[in-house]
Amino acid sequence: MDTLAHTQHNADSVLKNIFGYSEFRDGQKAVIDAALARQDSLVLLPTGGGKSLCYQVPALVLDGITVVVSPLISLMQDQVAQLQALGVSAEFINNSVPREQQHAIYQRVHDGDVKLLYVAPEKILQYEFIERLHHLPVSLFAIDEAHCVSHWGHDFRPHYCRLSELKQHFPAIPMMALTATADTATRYDIVNQLSLQNPYIHTGSFDRPNIRYTIEEKFKPLSQLMRYLKEQQNQSGIIYCTSRKRVDEISEKLADAGFNAAAYHAGMSNEQRQFVQSAFARDDIHIVVATVAFGMGINKPNVRFVLHYDIPKSIEAYYQETGRAGRDGLAAEAIMYFDPADIGRVKRFFEDIEDEQRRRVEEQRFNAMASFAEAQTCRRQILLNYFSEYQREPCGNCDICLNPPKRFDGTLVAQQALSCVYRAEQRFGLGYIVDVLRGANTSRIRDNQHHELSTYGLGKDKSNEFWLSVLRQLIHHGLLTQDITQGASLKLTEAARSVLKGEYALQLAEPRLQAKHVYQDKLAQFNYDKKLFAKLRSLRKQLADEDDVPPYVVFNDKTLAEMAQLTPTTDGEFLSVSGVGFTKLSKYGAPFMQLIRNYLATS
Incomplete structure (x- = not known):
């Protein structure tokens, strides 16, 4: 007991004297106590919740060296740079380090001059490296981004699966697994896959109250994006897209419009990606347009917004990516542009997954994401409930709470839209039906003689975006379906009959045609x-x-x-x-x- 009290005093001193903080955040102290008592642990804390300190503080209190397994070179570089700036002896070894430099680092490690050594999972399991570890006073293994270990996790990596071998080689050395995103199934799997023995499990709150969650209906996304960025006053932000082609197109258009933006995706060379990431970290580039390849290595605390140009494939991915905003605890925004038609397009990607069980898991995760995007209730409640952190009260800091959906009697506009689909013989998609309703004078409409329909021009007093929103809501209500085998043409369902006959009043949400973003001084x-x-x-x-x-x-x-x-x-x-x-x-x-x-x- 006296020894633990002494080490805890050292932990407090390390926190203040090295890191400059006067007190631990919720949960950190208990996790550190478990590490100092040489107990395995599983730590679930949100991005920006202080996971790194959970193993960095024990590393500086305990004798010997702490070995940190990290999946990305950029993440290692960033962590080591921050520790070295604090006067902590930390190093990393991966394929980017020249062989001569690796030997010099190994020598420092063997001389006891290094307290934290960061390595890639591929490196730590090599026979030569394991042999080196047997001759070192290792005090702790820290497995960062531990969800990569699980088949149920959203970013499964095969090399992580073998990390349980560390327990076979070093059964007496405590292991700490850390992640920001893991549902219940993934948490159990991490414990089993890593062979954690009677671990102390800390599940911190997944709530990031400083992040404002907003979902905007996607009408003219590039115009919406330009309008939003003009309000951001050169703040740092990330824009996520689903394809490399879209990343390149948007980054070029932003650069042409005078924004300090750059692209990042796996199709670029390592040198190009490293330049962009470094320039973003140094505030030389304000905006990065990226695929999910721009991922776990982002440790930049002053990202003020994360914008999803397309819907992500899971709530875990969405949560982790939005979590890169506001890591410093200051106000930040998470924006997503959502087109319900994207749901069908994304689902077709899952057809290529050969493993049936894996396919079902991915489909289930995406269905939860789609439900989140379509919901009319507090965004934060849905997110927290998904991670089994049940929240009864609305958050007051999402688009639903700040601007609750307004309802109106949509029976007449629904009848007009449904009738137009029917009279056009249910052979056309959203955009064409909107053109007919608004009385557009196009050659396609004239060729089809649809300018002679009774519904032609019925809705010319309303905008293109208004009718798009109405048609999408009719799909949500089950009155229309989109036939993806016939170019996403709209078809009436049996339920549409009673609306067309006026047998009941249909309540619709007033379309949000232009989101209001009020710039706030985040400090x-x-x-x-x-x-x-x-x-x-x-x-x-x-x-x-x-x-x-x-x-x-x-x-x-x-x-x-x-x-x-x-x-x-x-x-x-x-x-x-x-x-x-x-x-x-x-x-x-x-x-x-x-x-x-x-x-x-x-x-």
């Missing part, structure tokens, strides 16, 4: 001096470029805002700022405090 909670903050940011960028690290490795925005609020000019005052430890004080304190003194003297 307003600090009541800070904005001019001083701008000067501090400029100094941070200068020092970061000199050290060849991303600006957030020096200090994150939250720390700078607190400096601009508290204006520290002595060592003691500077240490009281959240995110400032002794290493950061000795390395960066003097120039920042001098800037603050000069500013106070002239303002």
